[in-house]
Amino acid sequence: MKMTPAAVIIGSLLLLAAIVLVVVYVPWATRHDAPSEIFRSRSDLEAEGRLIYIANGCVYCHSQSIRTIDWGHGAERIAQAGDYVSDQPILLGSQRTGPDLSQEGGEHPDDWHIAHFINPRYTRPNSIMPEVAFLGEDKLQALTAYIQSLGMTDADQRMQRQIYWKKAATDAYEAGPDENVKWLSENIPQGWRDLPNPYPTTDAGLARGHLIYQQFCIGCHGPVGDGMGPAQPWLYPPPLNFTILKNREISGGILYYQIMNGITGTAMPYFKRELESEKIWDVGNYVAVYFIDDSDANAEPHGIDAAYEPGDVNR
Amino acid sequence: MTTGESTQIRTYPTALAFCITSFFWMGVATFMGLLGATFLIAPDLANNVSWLFFGRVRPVHVNMVLFGFVTPGLLATAFYYLPKVLDTELYSEKLGVTTVLLWNVVLVAAVGSLLAGHSQGREYAELVWPVDIGIVIVFLMVFVNMIMTVKHRREPILYVSVWYACAAVVLTSVTFSLGNVIWKPDTGALTGIPDAILLWFYGHNIFGLLLTPLSAGVAYYVIPRVVKSPLYSHTLSLLGFWSLIVIYTHIGTHHLLQVPVPTWLKVISIVDSVAMVIPVMAFLINIWYTAKGKLGAIHEDIGAKFVFTGTIMYFFVSIQGSMMALPVVQRITHFNNWVVAHAHIGVLGFAGMIALGGMYYILPRVSGKPLYSRLLADLQYWMVLIGMIGFTVVLTIVGLIQGNAWYNGETVYRVLPELQYYYVTRAMLGLLIFSSAVIGLYNGVRTLLSKPGEAVS
Numbered sequence A: 001m002k003m004t005p006a007a008v009i010i011g012s013l014l015l016l017a018a019i020v021l022v023v024v025y026v027p028w029a030t031r032h033d034a035p036s037e038i039f040r041s042r043s044d045l046e047a048e049g050r051l052i053y054i055a056n057g058c059v060y061c062h063s064q065s066i067r068t069i070d071w072g073h074g075a076e077r078i079a080q081a082g083d084y085v086s087d088q089p090i091l092l093g094s095q096r097t098g099p100d101l102s103q104e105g106g107e108h109p110d111d112w113h114i115a116h117f118i119n120p121r122y123t124r125p126n127s128i129m130p131e132v133a134f135l136g137e138d139k140l141q142a143l144t145a146y147i148q149s150l151g152m153t154d155a156d157q158r159m160q161r162q163i164y165w166k167k168a169a170t171d172a173y174e175a176g177p178d179e180n181v182k183w184l185s186e187n188i189p190q191g192w193r194d195l196p197n198p199y200p201t202t203d204a205g206l207a208r209g210h211l212i213y214q215q216f217c218i219g220c221h222g223p224v225g226d227g228m229g230p231a232q233p234w235l236y237p238p239p240l241n242f243t244i245l246k247n248r249e250i251s252g253g254i255l256y257y258q259i260m261n262g263i264t265g266t267a268m269p270y271f272k273r274e275l276e277s278e279k280i281w282d283v284g285n286y287v288a289v290y291f292i293d294d295s296d297a298n299a300e301p302h303g304i305d306a307a308y309e310p311g312d313v314n315r
Numbered sequence B: 001m002t003t004g005e006s007t008q009i010r011t012y013p014t015a016l017a018f019c020i021t022s023f024f025w026m027g028v029a030t031f032m033g034l035l036g037a038t039f040l041i042a043p044d045l046a047n048n049v050s051w052l053f054f055g056r057v058r059p060v061h062v063n064m065v066l067f068g069f070v071t072p073g074l075l076a077t078a079f080y081y082l083p084k085v086l087d088t089e090l091y092s093e094k095l096g097v098t099t100v101l102l103w104n105v106v107l108v109a110a111v112g113s114l115l116a117g118h119s120q121g122r123e124y125a126e127l128v129w130p131v132d133i134g135i136v137i138v139f140l141m142v143f144v145n146m147i148m149t150v151k152h153r154r155e156p157i158l159y160v161s162v163w164y165a166c167a168a169v170v171l172t173s174v175t176f177s178l179g180n181v182i183w184k185p186d187t188g189a190l191t192g193i194p195d196a197i198l199l200w201f202y203g204h205n206i207f208g209l210l211l212t213p214l215s216a217g218v219a220y221y222v223i224p225r226v227v228k229s230p231l232y233s234h235t236l237s238l239l240g241f242w243s244l245i246v247i248y249t250h251i252g253t254h255h256l257l258q259v260p261v262p263t264w265l266k267v268i269s270i271v272d273s274v275a276m277v278i279p280v281m282a283f284l285i286n287i288w289y290t291a292k293g294k295l296g297a298i299h300e301d302i303g304a305k306f307v308f309t310g311t312i313m314y315f316f317v318s319i320q321g322s323m324m325a326l327p328v329v330q331r332i333t334h335f336n337n338w339v340v341a342h343a344h345i346g347v348l349g350f351a352g353m354i355a356l357g358g359m360y361y362i363l364p365r366v367s368g369k370p371l372y373s374r375l376l377a378d379l380q381y382w383m384v385l386i387g388m389i390g391f392t393v394v395l396t397i398v399g400l401i402q403g404n405a406w407y408n409g410e411t412v413y414r415v416l417p418e419l420q421y422y423y424v425t426r427a428m429l430g431l432l433i434f435s436s437a438v439i440g441l442y443n444g445v446r447t448l449l450s451k452p453g454e455a456v457s
Ligand code: HEM
Pocket: A094, B123, B207, B211, B212, B254, B255, B273, B274, B276, B280, B314, B317, B318, B319, B320, B321, B322, B323, B324, B325, B330, B333, B334, B335, B339, B342, B343, B344, B345, B346, B347, B350, B351
């Protein structure tokens, strides 16, 4: 074959044109732009927040693309083409340095996001996300509105739940510690409230609890458990001061349930995705022993001991 | 090689200007990469300064690597070899030097706008419209210069490097304009899933229709020159060139295998990602057989040493790439640092190495002065090589940790502490690569400032 300039230039341009036709134009021409069942359009504030998201390159660390194999945030809802019909540009992302945000809306109340944006290590001590406080209050509001819209109508439902319980939690908090603790406990199923921590306190268990506390809780509840972690100024109701819980009938079951399930409406997140059962018991008992100074670990009734537990072989 | 080159001493201001551009922006680009890597281990170091936010630093790194370091470096060599193999002068050195000046203006505008938070948010297509236009203009200026040089050639036969250089520049002008949706200045994007398809058609072709053909052109020139033998096979050249253009261009959807795009498009992209062995091996066999038995000559010439290493990296990155296009593999490797490792083997190990090799090969020839220090050049070679292989090892490990942990149901947050030490190692390797860029720049500048010696050519 003789390679003339025309053969090289025109030939390769023609090939490119044919390929663009097949792999770009045809998918475009045959696209289905019917919105999916969770689709809704964005408010002005949310759209403004999206521009801030784009300008600051959040997309390099966060995908918005839930796959069939995913477990984390949003795994309940695999992405569909109809979710993206108003996205210009689409922000699928290519790295998950941080979690997928497709269904982030309503995972947390607004105050959690503001504290997190001011400095991610306030709410998430091990985070490597950079701080975004430089945006200033207005832009942070817009960005938060956008984040809370991710997941569209699914997110709206979660947000309604957050707002509903935020009011209840705020009322309880403002009624003073007695009322607040009563409110916190009374929303927990009775079975959990009656349940003592079935495992004994051990040095190893406390050491594990300490580590988990530092990695997950310290930014809010603070190093001495008084609720004065660095996130505190941005959260309302503020993180619980554990030292007020003494003599208020806080069982191991209550602590376990609250840590596992979180308290929707407050900044207290659920940890059931991140901590396995033993870790939740360990951190709960760490809180009980060191901050509440009152632990029911290993109290009756506790069933047959797990194989490795110290103590009486007949129990 | 079929050309009879004239022996008179010429000057090559355009090639020289592209060289300086590339050496300089390699320093900037790798510094930005180092900065980003540092923020991943010490996020508060950015100290709330907006333009140091990771999401702004990262696209500066990527864009400067692509358009500041690698592309100008490869073009430098192209502007040297085109007149040589066409047995003529460059059509216009004036146009060439103007192009380089404008190119640098565009790069400064790109850095400034990205750091100031003007981004269109699409990977490899972040730049805002005026900068996009600037890039298209400089590419077209390069193309005009090339094609006019071809027109005024005295050598009737077009050597394979010429095909690659001309095709790369003209095709990239087109894919860049399409990929940046240049007809929509405000968003620079389509809507929904078609936007993703177009973006990855384009993003993929930054490697496939810009870096790869320009690198191949340099390798096709430097290796036969240094080993002083004719190219192994014209047929393989033809096969490699046309199959690259046909196959590489249409497999961009392998970046979207886990996204709701049409299944037929995914199938095509997977199958033909495997078929990529055809253009890859046609090129490599051609180069390697040309050099067969003459590795001594390659080892002696610092330029050829870089270039030849680059071809070996091309082998690895392509075989790895074909594997990564398989859905079973991508289940683990997608969305994590495995892909970042791959990207560095490709862009630094293959295209970057060849860009450096080409520049070291031409630097004494275009400046008429001997290379200031072969030792420093060797040092840079080893630093880039160790840094790049270190990246590959470390980031592949990080990717496997992330991918497997997620697949087993761990959350992203839980896995972060497991990555810390690897990220530290990665930043240290980044420092190595940045230092090598500084050494290269120093070596280049000292070469140019030294007293005029004998022209090497
Ligand atoms: C020729 C055979 C190649 C194949 C089949 C291939 C395949 C792939 C695939 C499947 C991905 C997507 C990975 C994922 O997101 O899960 C990818 C990413 C990438 N490849 Fe390759 N690759 C090849 C060669 C190259 C070369 C030669 C370069 C550089 C010059 C390169 C640079 C990149 C880069 C930079 C990315 C990252 C894109 C991003 O930002 O997500 N690849 N490749």
